[in-house]
Amino acid sequence: MAQVLEFRLPDLGEGLTEAEIVRWLVQVGDVVAVDQPVVEVETAKALVDVPCPYGGVVTARFGEEGTELPVGAPLLTVAVGAPASDHEDEGSGNVLVGYGTGTPPARRGRVRPAGPADSRRQPPEGPEAGTKDGRKNGPTDTRQDGPGSAEASSPGGEADSGAGVEDRSRIDGPVPVISPLVRRLAREYGLDLRELGGSGPDGLILRADVEYAARAAGARGRVTETRTAPYAPVAPEPSAAPGTRATDVPAAEVPAVGVPAAGVPAAGVPAAGAAVPGTRIPLRGVRGAVADKLARSRREIPDATCWVDADATELMRARGAMNEAAGPKISVLALLARICTAALARFPELNATVDMEARELVRLEEVHLGFAAQTERGLVVPVVKDAHARDAESLSAEFARLTEAARTGTLTPGELTGGTFTLNNYGVFGVDGSTPIINHPEAAMLGVGRIVPKPWVHEGELAVRQVVQLSLTFDHRVCDGGTAGGFLRYVADCVEQPVMLLRSL
Template sequence: MIEPRVFLLPDLGEGLTEAELVSWHVAVGDEIAVDQPIAEVETAKSAVEVPSPYAGIVAELHGRPGETIDVGKPLISVTPLGSASVAAADDAAPSPTQPEVEPAETELGGSVAEPAASHPEAEAYREEEKAGSGNVLIGYGTPGGHGQARRTRAPKTAVALAEPAEAKPAEDDPTLLRTRVPGKLGAVISPLVRRMAREHGVDLGDISGSGDSGLIMRRDVEAALRTAAPAAEPDEAEPEAKRVEAPERPAESREGRDARTGLAIAARTPVRGVRKTVATNMARSRSEIPEATVWVDVDATALVELRQALKANGGEVPGLLAFIARFVTAGLKKYPELNTRIETADDGSQEIVAFDGINLGFAAQTDRGLVVPSVRGAEKLTARELDAEIRRLTQVARDGKATPAELGGGTFTLNNYGVFGVDGSAAIINHPEVGILGVGRIIDKPWVVNGALAVRKVTELTLTFDHRVCDGGTAGGFLRFVADAIENPTSLLADI
């Protein structure tokens, strides 16, 4: 009997460890080809179609629309077609000089990678890459994909059973151990172990893994939970009658009313996808970054008149955001402290990391929530080139087709909240960046010009910055630089 091949949800990149299954493009019993889209998933970064690395008949769909699937968990099982399965069986057959040993099966239908000089989890990942098509996710492929027939079972392994016959937990399965924790951690761990640590508030950076090469296993997290400070025991000398148990407050009554307010609950919306990422990132920014805010009103009349004059001459004219982006990149060159990031080492020491280049992020509102695409190498672009890239990234973000690379990697963020009709906002820094510049709406206001009142086009600029990397002098200098460029745009726009 031909065993189905199990395709695990691949590594999505950018530290993403899970995805929501939006819809299936295939059904059980369908015949599919290599690289045929089988499902649409939504990550915290974007919505992407997942192509199949295998050809054959769909045997099982592991999940329903709306469910969240961890990286490394089964997505779909495919039974190879006749000719492909024969070729795969020949490929998987052991040599005459080597005895055939049945592989150690895992809960995911895979097998333990054969022993080698390298780590077993790395071998397992390489074996899956060899079986892939080279096009696992848009922008994230596996090497060696040429559409050829692949082996339908993992290589035979000779594994010495040194431990008692005990069910091996899925989270210790090497086929799952192939994603890295973003940031300071270098140990490879299972998404399930990572979730367990997150749910119990365990800092993985404080754990020494007991697995090969310091691999963090489920037992390590459980040990950390056992050694955590236990709940205070009641004083044995205290009379039993004096001990008062805190009443348990029901979260919700059976009638569907909120126990705290007494109001009927109209709806419950799971926090996931982009909203979940925004919530987590903003909470982390507020808790970790000692931020400060400075702001200034700016006379944007000259900039508005410049655009109108360019329009009158015909041709494509950059938007106001592109002009301001051009001023921001020039300002960051002069004040590079705001184009940095703070990294914390395992021993608690910190470093300010400076960059040779600017990836300018800009906030874009979409139907899926607020996202921050970034213009790579923004300091090299003219205002027209910035405008074209901002428009392109905004469109792919709103279509839900932006790649994780396009929605990450920013070094400074520009936020044009003036489009919502507001004047100012003390924005939250987009962690792990150290600064964000907000631009309010441009409106007519009375303004003193050469000692006389006049009606001018005025906007408010607001800079929120990480006080660990610079002081008010640097922040104020950068803000004043951008403000002066808006008031006298021709000084910086010779290249437009």
């Protein structure tokens, strides 16, 4: 007889706690093999194909594309054949952190209090019990955060029955919620999660619980801000026992979605403190991680910027001569990276980080050079490891490889972390200058503008030369302006006279 196994979102490493479903690779009813990728998810670091450790038939999927799930939430269930013996399991030697080759842990049952609600909503018994669409009703099903979910949208269910309900307002420690989004919504509505009763498994607080509580509080005049939910939680059934939790109010007192409560201005007249209307785009995945990192950089790093114009004619001429010879082509970015590593060898203060807890400056031995790459999913900073030990050919090849991986979304978390200095070539966007934001926790970033013909005094005469603007943003805690100016002047001298690099070979 087939056994239904549940596969949960595994720990993807790098301290990541959640991931967004980008694309399902299998459908319900498909046959999957052990270690076959079943879903593509986006974390704060990269796109990842998640393989399933079981082989069998997919019986249910949890979460639509675009849904953000926490680590440990169910992804899908698979019906597998009975094992050949008591000592053999349907498992795999997958490499993702958080799940391995052993049998999945036994699923806990939940003791439901007896009462009228249970007689009305008693689920079918047996390990394969489920809804008509194949989804399971077990206690580990956390899919309740959406429309059409009986657990999430029916406050008259067993989670609302008066018998056996725990007084959550007296619980110490963190309140169990289905996702960080629920906590954020509660803060926006001014609700105390300890006063809410969760309708999810084991009292888990779902988004529907917060939305319903906000509407109920608005009807009582406790909430002055209205917010349009993506779906409307169903009003409680008349037969539900009143007074079972703080969110329970008669259905007549709960305003319909889109209908202002008493004291709230009508549509078109924003209330005091109300959210500004407009298109809202969630900051999550790569874009959310970038936003967090840039905001942290601005909060923690006292940065300063200096810049200089440089004549890049000789550098471009040298690159042309290199590419005319046999061998791989050399990119301008690779030459600039080679110049950066030579400059960091002379000014190691800028290849550093600040440990504020220990109140120490940490100078780093290796140069792991990050470079900004714009993709459809936002800005990412791939890292060329051990850039100080690479020549121009090796740097050019690694830049090309990482750039292609960034465009296709196949960068690994390891290729996006560990940078010690960043090179930002914003000249590709047709701009001359910028004041870059330091890639926290690094100490500096070199910005490179476009290389364009400009009037320039060369050997005492006015001439048309290839000119580039270089800007250096640095952490003023690690060095003063003299060190930063010396670094930038050395970079500019190497751009103007590439032969200076022969000294560091």
